[in-house]
Amino acid sequence: MSKVIVIGAGVGGATAAALLAKAGHNVTVLEAHVYPGGCAGTFYHKGYRFDAGATLAGGFQAGGPHDVVGKILGIDWRVHAVDPAWQIVLPDRTITRWGDEAHWHAELSRVFADSHDVSAILRMNECLERISDVVWDFASRRPAWPPSNLAQLAQAGLALRPRTIAALPHLFQNAQQWAEQVGARDRAFTTFLNAQLLISAQTTADKASALFGAAAYDLPRKGVNHVEGGIGGIALQLVDAIKRFGGQVLFRQEVVKIETREGRVSAVHTNKGLRAECDICVANLTPWDLARLLGDAAPASLQAETRRRADEWGAFTLYAGVDESVAPSCDHVQVVADYGRPLGETNSIFMSFSMQGDARRAPPGQRALTISTHTRLADWWALRDHPGAQQEYDDRVAAYSERMLDNAERVIPGLRGHVHLLLSGTPVTFRFYTRRHKGGVGGFPFTSLFNARGPWTGLPNAWLVGDSIFPGQSTAGVTMGALRVVDEILQFL
Numbered sequence: 155m156s157k158v159i160v161i162g163a164g165v166g167g168a169t170a171a172a173l174l175a176k177a178g179h180n181v182t183v184l185e186a187h188v189y190p191g192g193c194a195g196t197f198y199h200k201g202y203r204f205d206a207g208a209t210l211a212g213g214f215q216a217g218g219p220h221d222v223v224g225k226i227l228g229i230d231w232r233v234h235a236v237d238p239a240w241q242i243v244l245p246d247r248t249i250t251r252w253g254d255e256a257h258w259h260a261e262l263s264r265v266f267a268d269s270h271d272v273s274a275i276l277r278m279n280e281c282l283e284r285i286s287d288v289v290w291d292f293a294s295r296r297p298a299w300p301p302s303n304l305a306q307l308a309q310a311g312l313a314l315r316p317r318t319i320a321a322l323p324h325l326f327q328n329a330q331q332w333a334e335q336v337g338a339r340d341r342a343f344t345t346f347l348n349a350q351l352l353i354s355a356q357t358t359a360d361k362a363s364a365l366f367g368a369a370a371y372d373l374p375r376k377g378v379n380h381v382e383g384g385i386g387g388i389a390l391q392l393v394d395a396i397k398r399f400g401g402q403v404l405f406r407q408e409v410v411k412i413e414t415r416e417g418r419v420s421a422v423h424t425n426k427g428l429r430a431e432c433d434i435c436v437a438n439l440t441p442w443d444l445a446r447l448l449g450d451a452a453p454a455s456l457q458a459e460t461r462r463r464a465d466e467w468g469a470f471t472l473y474a475g476v477d478e479s480v481a482p483s484c485d486h487v488q489v490v491a492d493y494g495r496p497l498g499e500t501n502s503i504f505m506s507f508s509m510q511g512d513a514r515r516a517p518p519g520q521r522a523l524t525i526s527t528h529t530r531l532a533d534w535w536a537l538r539d540h541p542g543a544q545q546e547y548d549d550r551v552a553a554y555s556e557r558m559l560d561n562a563e564r565v566i567p568g569l570r571g572h573v574h575l576l577l578s579g580t581p582v583t584f585r586f587y588t589r590r591h592k593g594g595v596g597g598f599p600f601t602s603l604f605n606a607r608g609p610w611t612g613l614p615n616a617w618l619v620g621d622s623i624f625p626g627q628s629t630a631g632v633t634m635g636a637l638r639v640v641d642e643i644l645q646f647l
């Protein structure tokens with residue numbers, strides 16, 4: 155039995171911890187915050203339970219990552235399928251993303267009926283769905299991608315099937331090149347595609363890997379879910395599983411230093427004075443935060459990576475307690491306000507209402523609403539770090555909040571009059587609550603299968619999990635990453 159320390163109880167860390175505990179190891183999770191889940195956590199405030207970041211979870215379909223983990227751990231996930239998955243409100247039309255294939259195809263034909271490109275759009279959608287099936291089929295064999303050694307490369311090779319060949323022409327393409335090749339150039343369709351990829355691949359079609367983009371675009375058809383009590387329920391059920399298999403999860407224990415001996419992680423230290431020795435360390439951290447905790451012991455390759463890498467996206471969020479009567483028919487709505495402006499920075503927002511009838515989320519007659527937009531980190535920190543800029547920082551928060559509410563009111567006229575409580579979150583807030591570097595979220599933009607980051611740390615007994623490693627963001631993504639890391643650790647031990 156090996157001693158395993160997991161730093162962080164985000165979905166990636168908690169999944170890895172539960173699987174390692176189930177495999178018979180002595181697992182301790184050290185979590186800085188008072189509850190698990192990180193960016194996919196649900197926090198309590200004055201009678202409401204707000205989803206802090208993630209609101210909608212995929213990967214529970216048969217063979218999906220949460221389903222696989224649930225079966226291994228004996229977890230009966232408390233989730234409810236959502237169909238339609240969400241709506242996208244563009245400046246001149248609304249698109250309902252049905253999970254049901256027939257409904258979805260009919261919807262696409264209806265929405266783009268007047269476009270010159272309608273047949274190309276339908277063809278592009280068919281291509282994306284077909285290649286998504288190929289990608290998910292490949293992923294279901296759990297190849298260790300990106301491979302860290304020849305054995306893993308061979309394993310990835312063995313996961314290939316004759317049908318995988320259909321994906322090869324798109325290996326080096328981005329999603330926009332693919333759409334142009336098919337002839338789907340319509341402005342509304344391009345914006346729709348960009349909006350979908352920004353929330354699922356962290357970048358727009360002109361940069362998103364075509365293959366990853368296909369899998370990300372197709373999430374509604376694979377199935378998305380509400381989690382009872384809020385998205386944090388996933389991590390809570392994982393924490394129960396960790397304990398059931400003899401592991402422990404210690405909250406309010408922020409790891410402030412990782413100790414190494416002879417090039418291996420030997421112990422971690424927390425802000426509460428705890429020193430915990432380990433044989434294996436799993437870090438649910440970004441590379442920057444891992445390097446920070448290692449200090450001078452950070453391997454040169456990790457230090458170089460943290461200097462070279464561009465920041466992740468940040469999120470600006472609003473949390474509102476609102477009257478139930480204003481909730482739209484679809485609980486999740488993405489709004490793009492202006493075709494002429496880049497997405498993010500309030501021009502695109504994602505709104506999610508708590509599930510109807512989920513009494514734990516809001517007082518009777520109300521719902522908990524989370525609204526988010528992608529935002530660049532640098533401007534927030536420039537204001538935060540500048541001693542005289544507090545007013546400017548506050549003004550920016552107020553301006554973002556107003557623009558987000560304006561956009562929300564395009565879907566729910568008069569929403570402001572039905573808000574009982576309103577909180578906001580900036581990258582500074584995310585930094586405080588998740589300890590993530592600069593409050594960046596969502597992992598790295600998915601631009602190519604060949605520059606994907608694996609779980610390596612440069613230290614032989616330490617692995618990263620979470621959305622910094624392939625396949626990146628989302629509760630489903632970090633669960634796939636955790637499965638890969640646990641396979642690797644079990645082979646190592």
Ligand SMILES: Cc1cc2nc3c(=O)[nH]c(=O)nc-3n(C[C@H](O)[C@H](O)[C@H](O)COP(=O)(O)OP(=O)(O)OC[C@H]3O[C@@H](n4cnc5c(N)ncnc54)[C@H](O)[C@@H]3O)c2cc1C
Nearest residue numbers: 162164166186192193194207208209210409620621628629
């Ligand atoms: C606004 C927003 C909307 C999103 N929407 C969705 C969505 O709808 N669906 C979806 O699937 N995904 C969504 N995501 C992405 C998803 O939330 C994340 O990709 C995923 O939850 C990240 O999980 P993780 O394992 O990387 O852990 P994190 O969420 O990064 O959690 C890490 C944990 O480690 C802890 N920690 C950090 N440092 C230390 C330390 N030094 N010591 C101890 N503990 C530490 C933190 O407190 C935290 O609990 C969204 C994200 C955001 C921000």
